[in-house]
Amino acid sequence: MGYSAIAEIGDSSGSRNLRTVKLLALNEVRRAMARDFFINIYVISKEDEVKVTSEVRHADALEVRGVMLSRISDKALKKLSLMRKPVGIPMLEVISRLTRGLSIEGLMKLLSYYQRGEFEIFAGSGATRIHELLHPEIYLAILADLGLTEIHALEAVFENPQRIFKGGVNG
Amino acid sequence: MVSSQTALVASWICIVCVVATLTYIFFKLRNVEQELSILKEALGGKAIKAYLKEIETRQKRKIVKRYLVMKVSPIIKDRKALEGILQESIRKLYGSAYLSLINPKVLYFNVRSGKAVVRFPNEFRWKVIASLSIASKEAGGPITPLRIAGTLRKAKKLADE
Numbered sequence: 001m002g003y004s005a006i007a008e009i010g011d012s013s014g015s016r017n018l019r020t021v022k023l024l025a026l027n028e029v030r031r032a033m034a035r036d037f038f039i040n041i042y043v044i045s046k047e048d049e050v051k052v053t054s055e056v057r058h059a060d061a062l063e064v065r066g067v068m069l070s071r072i073s074d075k076a077l078k079k080l081s082l083m084r085k086p087v088g089i090p091m092l093e094v095i096s097r098l099t100r101g102l103s104i105e106g107l108m109k110l111l112s113y114y115q116r117g118e119f120e121i122f123a124g125s126g127a128t129r130i131h132e133l134l135h136p137e138i139y140l141a142i143l144a145d146l147g148l149t150e151i152h153a154l155e156a157v158f159e160n161p162q163r164i165f166k167g168g169v170n171g
Numbered sequence: 172m173v174s175s176q177t178a179l180v181a182s183w184i185c186i187v188c189v190v191a192t193l194t195y196i197f198f199k200l201r202n203v204e205q206e207l208s209i210l211k212e213a214l215g216g217k218a219i220k221a222y223l224k225e226i227e228t229r230q231k232r233k234i235v236k237r238y239l240v241m242k243v244s245p246i247i248k249d250r251k252a253l254e255g256i257l258q259e260s261i262r263k264l265y266g267s268a269y270l271s272l273i274n275p276k277v278l279y280f281n282v283r284s285g286k287a288v289v290r291f292p293n294e295f296r297w298k299v300i301a302s303l304s305i306a307s308k309e310a311g312g313p314i315t316p317l318r319i320a321g322t323l324r325k326a327k328k329l330a331d332e
Contacts, residue, residue: 095304095305098264099263099264099305131313133313134303134304134307134313135303135313135315135316137300137315137316138300138301138303138304138307138316140300141296141297141298141299141300141301141303142297142301142304144297145297145298145301
């Protein structure tokens with residue numbers, strides 16, 4: 001079962017919101033390491049951060065976390081869809097929210113927008129240590145259990161991260 | 172002469188009776204038809220249609236079991252311990268009601284290969300795999316789903332590989 005792992009390697013520009021992330025597909029580790037691929041992810045944790053700034057324009061993808069997973073307005077969702085960037089979900093945060101009994105209303109809205117094709121979603125682990133990583137099948141099961149169709153969940157876990165990594169989203 | 176008159180009257184009475192009975196039956200049938208049409212309309216409603224369909228499917232539905240082969244962290248050395256961890260993680264994520272519906276059973280545990288086989292109803296497949304995220308935390312090591320098999324024999328074969 002081939003899968004991709006996203007590993008965070010630190011800030012590139014010192015900006016709070018901009019993170020540099022290295023994505024390694026298991027069968028492409030050597031090649032990727034040699035060519036030093038990296039993608040920029042703009043992290044959105046508050047609703048007022050959903051703005052089209054130069055940082056967002058330069059980012060390869062967005063990531064929604066924190067309060068945004070529990071509450072997100074339709075206006076912010078429309079803005080997100082207008083940005084035309086893939087939206088990442090930190091799955092470990094989703095799991096911790098589920099176990100603590102916190103609301104995931106925002107995530108459900110995001111998933112429904114993804115199902116309608118408004119924007120693309122990719123599931124990231126959100127892990128900061130190697131032992132926190134879980135098997136991608138588990139992320140797939142969580143997304144499918146939250147109401148995504150199997151095809152959409154499969155795309156979010158296996159296909160979309162690879163496509164972002166290979167530059168398929170922004171051309 | 173008198174007898175022929177009585178016979179005529181009697182026949183007239185008979186005819187009137189028959190006509191009256193027929194009219195009564197006709198109107199009664201019309202009423203029944205109306206009632207039937209009302210019932211038919213009511214049964215044609217979306218909710219009742221869905222309910223009837225659900226009853227039909229419930230009668231046909233058969234509980235299909237599946238066998239999940241998974242790699243367990245070397246910290247777990249006991250079948251019962253693994254079962255307890257799985258049950259606890261399902262209870263934590265979905266509650267006791269789902270735990271009794273899913274009822275995961277560890278049927279096979281190979282200590283040497285570190286693989287186990289868990290049985291559960293197929294309709295809760297995603298729930299069982301999703302609960303492994305919590306189980307991994309509780310076990311203190313990763314629990315990785317490898318494959319889902321349809322029979323225990325095949326699952327055991329996969330676990331022994």
